Amino acid sequence: MKSPVVTRRSALKTLAATTTLGLVAHAQAQPAPYRIQHGRIRQSVVPWCFNPITVPELARHAASLGLQSVELCDPKFWPELKKLGLTCAIAGSHGFAKGFAHTEEHDECLTVLRKRIEECAAASVERVITFSGFRRGLSDEVAMRNMVDGLKRIVGFAEDKKVTLCLEMLNSRVATNMKGHPDYFCDDMERSVEICRRIGSERMKVLFDIYHVQIMHGDVIARLKQHFPYIAHVHTAGVPGRNEIDDTQEINYAPIMRALLDLGYKGFVGQEFIPTGSDKIAALAQGVRICDV
Numbered sequence: 001m002k003s004p005v006v007t008r009r010s011a012l013k014t015l016a017a018t019t020t021l022g023l024v025a026h027a028q029a030q031p032a033p034y035r036i037q038h039g040r041i042r043q044s045v046v047p048w049c050f051n052p053i054t055v056p057e058l059a060r061h062a063a064s065l066g067l068q069s070v071e072l073c074d075p076k077f078w079p080e081l082k083k084l085g086l087t088c089a090i091a092g093s094h095g096f097a098k099g100f101a102h103t104e105e106h107d108e109c110l111t112v113l114r115k116r117i118e119e120c121a122a123a124s125v126e127r128v129i130t131f132s133g134f135r136r137g138l139s140d141e142v143a144m145r146n147m148v149d150g151l152k153r154i155v156g157f158a159e160d161k162k163v164t165l166c167l168e169m170l171n172s173r174v175a176t177n178m179k180g181h182p183d184y185f186c187d188d189m190e191r192s193v194e195i196c197r198r199i200g201s202e203r204m205k206v207l208f209d210i211y212h213v214q215i216m217h218g219d220v221i222a223r224l225k226q227h228f229p230y231i232a233h234v235h236t237a238g239v240p241g242r243n244e245i246d247d248t249q250e251i252n253y254a255p256i257m258r259a260l261l262d263l264g265y266k267g268f269v270g271q272e273f274i275p276t277g278s279d280k281i282a283a284l285a286q287g288v289r290i291c292d293v
Contacts, residue, residue, distance in 0.1 A: 033285035036066030036292050041257050043288055044069035044089040046235070046272040049178075049242075050280050059084055061281050065288050071270050072129065075119045082123075089268035090127040090166060090207070090233050091120050099133025100150035101143040101185040113154050113165075121161035127233055127267075128158075129166050129207060132186035143185050148198045158203040166232050167192050168207040171215040178274075179242045180215070189213055189223055193230045205232030209272070214239045214251055221259045228263050236287065237273035245273055245287050257293040 036043065045062050047055050047070060055077045059070045062084075069089035070081055078088055094112040098105045109130070116128050132147060151165065158165050172187035174180025186192045189206070196204045208231045213220055224231065238249030245253045257269070269291055275283035 032061075032064040032066075033282050034065060034289045034292075036288060038292050039066065040261055041291050041293060042069070042089075042266075042268045043067045043291060044071045044268045044270040045284060046072050046270050048072070049272055049274040050284065053280060056080055059086055061284070062086060065285055067288065069268055069270070071268070075116075075123065078123050078125070088123070088125045089270060090129055091116050091125050093128050093130055096131040096168070096170060096181060096184065097133065099131040099185070100147045101132045101135060101138055103146050103150065105133055106146075106150040106153070109150070110154055114157060117154075117158055117161050117163045120163045125163070127164045127166050129168055129233075131168055131170075132184065132192075134181075134183045135185045136183065138185070140191070144191070144195065144198075147185075147195045151195070151199055151204060155199055155201045155204050159201060162203075164203050164205055164232050166205055166207040167195060168209060169212055169216070170209070171212040173215055174240075187212075187216055189217060189227060193227050196230050206230050207233045207235065209235040209237075210251065210253075210256060211235065211237035211239055211242055211272070220251070220256055224256070224259055224263065228265075231265070231267070233267050234260065234265075234269045235272040236269060236291065241276075242274050243276050244283055245271075245290055253290050254293050257291050261293070 045067055047058050050058055055073045059081055062070050063086060069087050071089040072092045073088060081088060093116050094109040098109060100106060100109060120128055135143060155165060169186050169189050169192045170181045170184045172182050172184045175182055192206050196206060210220055213223060217223060236245050238245045239251055271284060271287045277283060
């Protein structure tokens with residue numbers, strides 16, 4: 001039998017294929033940097049701050065770390081999350097640049113919210129985010145009235161679909177893009193909760209972002225206790241900087257997680273910090289470990 005002729009091109013192709021398979025096998029063999037041990041806090045991750053990692057790639061890492069959710073991602077990714085045993089803890093909607101403080105923005109926000117609520121109900125996604133938008137000269141009284149009137153137009157639909165609207169408070173002190181939002185109307189937790197109170201629905205709650213609350217108020221655990229009946233979702237990030245939640249920043253996250261457990265919190269905690277290093281998954285694993293109390 002004649003031996004096959006090995007050309008330089010075929011040898012290079014074989015070498016490349018072997019190398020690729022070896023790299024894939026090596027990557028698959030690498031253990032996750034951490035795997036959730038306790039699981040008492042249901043953890044999630046927010047994709048935007050882990051760019052350029054794609055949502056499908058982040059979802060695979062999330063599953064290996066033992067997270068239960070990748071949130072605020074396009075509904076087109078939800079079937080892939082489900083295949084990995086994940087959910088989307090909270091869906092995105094109309095974005096923070098527009099919201100219910102201004103009546104001229106109501107119709108656009110309501111259209112987006114109605115569509116997203118329908119998608120959530122079909123996919124068993126339990127929460128959708130909403131925002132106040134910016135003050136732009138409005139008084140507290142007028143903006144509050146607009147907020148309540150606008151959200152009342154959609155909350156009944158949310159009730160029917162069993163989806164909870166989560167109004168997010170954002171800080172207005174930090175001027176850096178995506179780390180703060182000057183002139184944002186709902187920059188106060190008491191104001192945000194008061195809007196929910198006036199609407200008076202179990203499907204109208206707040207998103208308690210620990211990073212933003214720390215910047216505007218501090219006293220995080222006391223506010224968790226004070227407003228607990230209105231809290232449907234929680235986000236993390238380090239202060240200052242919105243970076244890792246480790247000991248390089250001022251918030252002690254483990255006691256906050258234990259406080260949530262003591263209160264009987266059953267929702268999700270979404271990791272929404274911006275990693276400073278090149279290994280974003282290692283940073284995520286560290287944050288997951290800190291919150292796994």
